[in-house]
Amino acid sequence: MSEAGQSWGRFPRVSQRLAPLRDRAKPLPACEGALLPYGNGRSYGDSCLNPGGTLLQTRGLDRFIAFDADSGVLRCEAGVTLAEIIDLALPQGWFLPVTPGTRHVTVGGAIANDVHGKNHHGWGSFGHHLRCFELLRSDGARRLCAPGDAARGDAWFAATVGGLGLTGVVTWAELQLRRVAGPWMQAESIRFGGLDEFFAVSAESAQTHEYTVAWIDCLARGAALGRGHFIRAEHCVAQAADASAASSRPASPPPRLAMPLVPPVSLVNRLSLRPFNWFYYHRQRAPRRHDRVGYQSYFYPLDGIGEWNRMYGPRGFLQHQCVLPPAQAREGVAAMLAQISRSGRGSFLAVLKEFGARPSLGMLSFPREGTTLALDFPNDGAQTFALLERLDAIVAEAGGAVYPAKDARMSAALFRASYPRWREFQDYIDPRFSSGFWRRAMEQV
Numbered sequence: 001m002s003e004a005g006q007s008w009g010r011f012p013r014v015s016q017r018l019a020p021l022r023d024r025a026k027p028l029p030a031c032e033g034a035l036l037p038y039g040n041g042r043s044y045g046d047s048c049l050n051p052g053g054t055l056l057q058t059r060g061l062d063r064f065i066a067f068d069a070d071s072g073v074l075r076c077e078a079g080v081t082l083a084e085i086i087d088l089a090l091p092q093g094w095f096l097p098v099t100p101g102t103r104h105v106t107v108g109g110a111i112a113n114d115v116h117g118k119n120h121h122g123w124g125s126f127g128h129h130l131r132c133f134e135l136l137r138s139d140g141a142r143r144l145c146a147p148g149d150a151a152r153g154d155a156w157f158a159a160t161v162g163g164l165g166l167t168g169v170v171t172w173a174e175l176q177l178r179r180v181a182g183p184w185m186q187a188e189s190i191r192f193g194g195l196d197e198f199f200a201v202s203a204e205s206a207q208t209h210e211y212t213v214a215w216i217d218c219l220a221r222g223a224a225l226g227r228g229h230f231i232r233a234e235h236c237v238a239q240a241a242d243a244s245a246a247s248s249r250p251a252s253p254p255p256r257l258a259m260p261l262v263p264p265v266s267l268v269n270r271l272s273l274r275p276f277n278w279f280y281y282h283r284q285r286a287p288r289r290h291d292r293v294g295y296q297s298y299f300y301p302l303d304g305i306g307e308w309n310r311m312y313g314p315r316g317f318l319q320h321q322c323v324l325p326p327a328q329a330r331e332g333v334a335a336m337l338a339q340i341s342r343s344g345r346g347s348f349l350a351v352l353k354e355f356g357a358r359p360s361l362g363m364l365s366f367p368r369e370g371t372t373l374a375l376d377f378p379n380d381g382a383q384t385f386a387l388l389e390r391l392d393a394i395v396a397e398a399g400g401a402v403y404p405a406k407d408a409r410m411s412a413a414l415f416r417a418s419y420p421r422w423r424e425f426q427d428y429i430d431p432r433f434s435s436g437f438w439r440r441a442m443e444q445v
């Protein structure tokens with residue numbers, strides 16, 4: 001778990017009680033005030049926080065219930081992490097159908113944010129691969145929820161997938177894993193000089209590759225605005241020449257580095273960002289590079305540095321991830337990058353990717369057709385918030401949406417405009433459940 005009930009951005013810092021859950025057969029503990037499930041705290045803002053209330057810590061629900069190695073159907077408790085699933089399933093030839101950029105998230109957290117990965121254009125989001133799950137309500141009622149089956153709670157399924165933990169506690173879930181040849185990925189990195197090139201490579205790669213994503217240098221200006229590296233990949237088998245027992249598994253990850261403490265000021269700042277972005281863009285000289293890499297370094301590069309969120313110092317950081325509809329994406333992304341470049345407050349990690357057209361199953365799911373841009377900003381107070389407001393204005397104008405899992409400050413108006421099913425969703429909220437995010441989005445604070 002991240003630090004005692006905090007979120008990954010370490011902002012906002014709030015005070016709340018913690019109640020661990022360990023037995024899925026038991027009712028929820030009797031606690032005063034509002035309740036909210038808490039997985040592994042990998043959400044950045046306040047959607048996993050409950051100021052003044054109680055967090056129901058689900059990591060203790062960590063048992064595998066059943067795994068069929070022929071069909072790839074896995075049933076496990078909701079506090080099991082994606083890392084634990086990979087450890088169990090990959091040696092038997094199975095992998096997650098959808099994975100976010102860290103494997104340290106719980107199944108419950110992945111459901112509640114209907115998380116997406118680099119293969120959204122072909123595989124949709126996490127909810128598409130759920131067969132069913134159990135929802136435990138504060139009154140002790142248990143509901144079996146499955147997609148497309150009214151008798152088995154499909155409306156509750158749609159409310160809970162992407163439902164921000166507000167409909168009850170998911171105690172266990174059953175998911176369909178997908179076959180892979182092994183732990184290796186064949187990756188190709190393509191340098192691109194601007195947004196037009198990004199969209200051209202992305203359109204072509206969506207036809208040819210399962211995984212696509214780009215890193216962009218968001219401090220570049222003028223003609224270089226939107227330059228970056230496009231990385232596309234496929235699962236692959238070990239090559240014949242090195243398929244010996246010793247080399248048919250990826251080399252163990254290098255010794256785990258970790259930020260041992262929170263530095264007094266953010267290490268990510270104007271001085272460090274510009275050279276970082278410049279070097280990162282120029283580290284690959286050739287226009288294209290091919291690599292065979294282990295799944296860990298392809299999917300989870302940041303997991304190699306423990307507690308990397310501490311490098312942003314005591315004030316923490318804010319992530320901004322949005323999706324813009326296809327027709328507005330080119331212009332909207334350019335406008336956002338121009339704003340960021342002008343402000344000089346670049347992002348250490350700026351990730352651009354196109355989502356596919358497959359509709360998400362959740363009432364409040366974030367993934368939808370269009371282009372998603374994710375950015376991290378050190379929390380420098382009023383100036384950072386002012387920049388984020390300007391980015392939100394571009395998102396609103398384009399008819400896009402901001403991702404609640406990454407948010408600590410979007411306005412209630414923007415949330416309601418971009419998640420129009422919020423009214424319908426309200427009927428499914430557990431009356432005892434709430435979160436910092438939800439009170440803000442409903443203007444209850």
Ligand SMILES: Cc1cc2nc3c(=O)[nH]c(=O)nc-3n(C[C@H](O)[C@H](O)[C@H](O)COP(=O)(O)OP(=O)(O)OC[C@H]3O[C@@H](n4cnc5c(N)ncnc54)[C@H](O)[C@@H]3O)c2cc1C
Binds near residue numbers: 102
């Ligand atoms: C480095 C990094 C990379 C990331 N990359 C991506 C990405 O590529 N794509 C993406 O979509 N997200 C990404 N994320 C965000 C992350 O995947 C989500 O925030 C995820 O939901 C976190 O899961 P968690 O287990 O830590 O849950 P928490 O953050 O603790 O909680 C998340 C939500 O789940 C609810 N919840 C938790 N457990 C349960 C339960 N048992 N029942 C009901 N509700 C529950 C909580 O109430 C809360 O609303 C990334 C995060 C990090 C730190």
